[in-house]
Amino acid sequence: MIGRTPRWIVPIVGLIAMIWIVPIIGLLVTSIRPISEIILGWWSIQEFTLTLDAWILVWDKYPLAYAFWISCKIAIISTIIPMLLAPAAAYAFHFLKFRFRRLILILIINAFVLPNQVVIIPLFRLWRDLGMIDNIWSVIIPFAGLSFAWAVFLVKNYLEDFPYELIEAAQVDACGPLARFFYIVLPNSLTPIAAVGILQFMWTWNGLLLPVVFLRDELPLPALLARIQGVYDRNWDQVAVAAIITTIVPLMVFIIFQRFFTAGAQTKSGSKE
Amino acid sequence: MACTKMSLAEIENSGGPSGPPKQELPVRVRKQLTDTQAAWFLLTPLLLFFVISVVYPVIETIRLSFFDIRGLAPERFDGWGNYVKLFSDPNFLSSLKVTFIWAISATFFSVSIGWGLAMMCSLNPRKTLIFRVMIFAAYGVSEAVSGFMWLGIYRPDYGLLNGILEGVGLSGWTQPWLGNPSTALGAVVIAYVWTQVGLPLMTCFASIQSIPKNLFEAAYIDGAKSGSVMRYIIAPLSLPGVRVAIFINLLNSLKAFDLIFILTGGGPVRSTETVGFFMYRESMLNFKLGYGAASTVILLIAVLVVSIPLIIKRTGDAK
Numbered sequence: 059m060i061g062r063t064p065r066w067i068v069p070i071v072g073l074i075a076m077i078w079i080v081p082i083i084g085l086l087v088t089s090i091r092p093i094s095e096i097i098l099g100w101w102s103i104q105e106f107t108l109t110l111d112a113w114i115l116v117w118d119k120y121p122l123a124y125a126f127w128i129s130c131k132i133a134i135i136s137t138i139i140p141m142l143l144a145p146a147a148a149y150a151f152h153f154l155k156f157r158f159r160r161l162i163l164i165l166i167i168n169a170f171v172l173p174n175q176v177v178i179i180p181l182f183r184l185w186r187d188l189g190m191i192d193n194i195w196s197v198i199i200p201f202a203g204l205s206f207a208w209a210v211f212l213v214k215n216y217l218e219d220f221p222y223e224l225i226e227a228a229q230v231d232a233c234g235p236l237a238r239f240f241y242i243v244l245p246n247s248l249t250p251i252a253a254v255g256i257l258q259f260m261w262t263w264n265g266l267l268l269p270v271v272f273l274r275d276e277l278p279l280p281a282l283l284a285r286i287q288g289v290y291d292r293n294w295d296q297v298a299v300a301a302i303i304t305t306i307v308p309l310m311v312f313i314i315f316q317r318f319f320t321a322g323a324q325t326k327s328g329s330k331e
Numbered sequence: 332m333a334c335t336k337m338s339l340a341e342i343e344n345s346g347g348p349s350g351p352p353k354q355e356l357p358v359r360v361r362k363q364l365t366d367t368q369a370a371w372f373l374l375t376p377l378l379l380f381f382v383i384s385v386v387y388p389v390i391e392t393i394r395l396s397f398f399d400i401r402g403l404a405p406e407r408f409d410g411w412g413n414y415v416k417l418f419s420d421p422n423f424l425s426s427l428k429v430t431f432i433w434a435i436s437a438t439f440f441s442v443s444i445g446w447g448l449a450m451m452c453s454l455n456p457r458k459t460l461i462f463r464v465m466i467f468a469a470y471g472v473s474e475a476v477s478g479f480m481w482l483g484i485y486r487p488d489y490g491l492l493n494g495i496l497e498g499v500g501l502s503g504w505t506q507p508w509l510g511n512p513s514t515a516l517g518a519v520v521i522a523y524v525w526t527q528v529g530l531p532l533m534t535c536f537a538s539i540q541s542i543p544k545n546l547f548e549a550a551y552i553d554g555a556k557s558g559s560v561m562r563y564i565i566a567p568l569s570l571p572g573v574r575v576a577i578f579i580n581l582l583n584s585l586k587a588f589d590l591i592f593i594l595t596g597g598g599p600v601r602s603t604e605t606v607g608f609f610m611y612r613e614s615m616l617n618f619k620l621g622y623g624a625a626s627t628v629i630l631l632i633a634v635l636v637v638s639i640p641l642i643i644k645r646t647g648d649a650k
Contacts, residue, residue, distance in 0.1 A: 064557050067451050068458050074448065075462035078469060081480035081525065084491065088483060099489045139380070146373040151649075156367040162374070163649045169385050170645075171638040173586035175607045176631050177384060179614050179624050180391035203384025206377055211645070235369035264473035266589040271615055280475035284593055287479060297479060305476040312471030313464060 089113065089298035096294050112295035119293065120286055122279075122300055129278035129307075132194050133263040136201035141255045143202075144209035145247055149239045151210070152217045153225060163210075170207035174267050177204070185272060196272040201262045209254045216250040217243070256315045260308045279304040389631075396625035401618055413625035422601055423626060426609040430585065430633070433520060433605055437584040440524045442576050445531025449572075450565050452532075453539040454557060463532065470529030478593025481522040485509045485594075509595050512602040519594050519603050523587065531576035538572025539565055578641050585634050606630045 088100045092109050095102065116122060150156075151163045177200055185196040220243065228238045269281040277285065283304050286297060364372070399409040417423045448466065452459040469477070484491045487507035496504045508518040542564065550560050588607045591597060597604035597612060604612070606626055614623025635642070 064454070067454050071448060071451050071459045071462045075465040078466045078525070078528075080491070081477070081484060082468070082472070084483050085476070085480050097489055099491065099494045100483065101491060101494065143377040143380070147377045150370040150373045154366040154370040156370040159370070160649060162378070164646050165386075166381060167645050167649060168642050169381075171582055171634050171641065172385065172389070173607060173627070173630055173634055175586065175588070175610050175627050176392055177388035178610070179395060179620050179627065180388040181384065182615075183391075183620070184387075199380060200384040200388075203380040206381055207385075210377075215648075232363075234363035235366055236364060236372065239369075239373065260471065264475070264589075266473075266475050266592060267611075270592070271611075280473050280589070283473075283475045283479065287482070287593065294483070301476045301479045305471075305473050308473060309468060309471045313468060 085298050085301055089295055089302055091295065093293070093295050112293075112299045116296040116299045119296055120282065120300060122282070122303060125277055125279045125282040126303065128194065128276050129263055129280075129304075132197055132201070132269075132278050133259050135194075136198045136205070136262045137255050137259045139198075139202040140205040140209040140258055141251055144206060144254055145213050145244060145251055146239065147206070147210050148213035148217055149243050152214050152220075153238070153243070154235055163214075166206055167211045167214075168207070169204070170211070172204065172207070174200075174204065178267070178271055182271060191272060192274040192276055194273070194276055197265075197268045197278075200268055201258075201265065205254075205258050205261075209258065212254055213247060213250045216247055220246070252315075256311060259311060263308045392624045392627055392631075395621050396628045398621040400621040406621065409621065413622050416622065417625055417629065422604070423606075423609060425601055426604045426606050426626075427629075429516060429601075429603065430605040430607070430630075432516065433523075433587065434581055434584040436520050437523050437527065437587075438577060438580040440520070441527040441580050442531045442573060444524070445528045445533075445576060446535045446569070446573055448528070449532050449535035449539060449569070450561055452536060453565060454561075456540075463536070466532060467529035469526055472526065474526060474589035475593055477522060477526045478590050481518075481525070481594060482509075485518055510599055512599050515595055515599055515602050519591060522594060523584070523590050526590065527580055527583070530579060531573070534576045534579075535569050535572040538569040538575075542568045578638070581637055582634065582641075585630065585637065606633070 084100050088096055089112055090108050090110065091100060092107055092111065095105055095107065098104065147166070151159060181196070181200055182191075185191050185193075190196045224242050224246075225238055228242050233241065263278075264280060266280045266284060269278050270284065273281060279300075283297070283300055286300065395406075396413055397409060397411070398406040399412060400406045448463075452463055472480075482490075485508040487493065487505075487510065490508070492508060493505040496502065506514065508514050546564055546568075547560060550564055555563075586607055587605060588611065591603055591605060591608050592611075595603045597608045607630060610623045610626045610630065613619045613626060
């Protein structure tokens, strides 16, 4: 596209990319070789046997299927909430006039910078008093609450270019403010809603801090992985399988939808090219 | 969403204050919601989540930071006590130093590597697509999983790094990378940079893609080499993307927790303990909630200072 490319570009970038995926390859190889060979290093080639033992044994050894189910529940519920509520809020902020509009908007979109650590202690005390420790909602509520900062911003940014004539036409045809949202704005802003969903799904699936603090037995995959790594044993092949299962879902989502991320990352940060 | 299935009339009647039916009118006049009513109807659920998980905890963290709370014992007002203790606690001071080194070096390396790669890729976007996805994929890997991958590289007995060093005859350099206080922080930063480079790569790449193409044509017609195109066109004009990347990476690295938790747990001898992790240790493992809260307030102040330009920009955008 940009014209005369020097020849060294593609091999150099290729080489860097190859080095970049060495840890991922290491993980895959570790999961399909017997433990006696991994001990010599997963790259060693004196003997090379492939085995699926770890893939079969791991399900009995660790509650992997259950953790997978918990992960699905947490990630899906905490993704759906902002996908429903963020567009509604963005519409209200962008097209409706009401008191405190600007104040609330500024509060919400600037919460983007808050570290998760800031909300941990009060929520821990709150959940403890309510008896909600080890309840998946103790994780879902902050996951959803913390997502609005960028989710609302992302959708609202998209609405800046929304043709106002459509809204006016609907208004003339006697559409109330809610009908204008459900019939005009919502069906036409599926792109940013999808971006919100994909990003939020990845972050909630991968999140470790909140589950580690708020959950005890109902552990999602990353927290389970952290726990079984802490127990010192040499089942490296099985932990590798657990790690692959932990990361396969978000990685697939990520690779399939990677085009959305560029847009997402840009809008999220407030740069408007 | 059941609402989309409703007719117009049902929606307008469902939420609105419906007055007495005016039978005498020949045409039924539907009462519409005012903007204010509709706005609060749409916003209330979100605000509930927001207040519970952001507004209340932030205020409460600041309040708790002035109290002495140990486990379940009743809280005792302590004034600035926690803060005084924090700044005379060598562990906290060391965690401040670690956070500073961590944030600066992680951001510097992720953004410069990502930017460099983005500039190279932009010279041949089509052929490098697959490589961009490969590097970007690391950003999609859960930090817990990346931690496990890098354990396999750093392990003292059969880790890849020591294996390579022995292979090229540098056995003297092999060491327990994560167990040695002087190398642990560097090792964790490298692993963290590995996960993060994808983001600056993508923002910078997008920024380069939006440079008007006729600039390149003009440059090539004037006989510019690709080196000078990079130096005088791509580099300066992709700065908006670079700035975005610096902000996001700096903010993310200040909050970092997951990778440290998996790789070193803050050790050895707290050499990889950031403020974010210090808070976890003090409040969740040592049950000193007030003390932990005070350390988070410091973290919050650091984050706010870093993000002032971002906050001003976003506040200005909030029309």
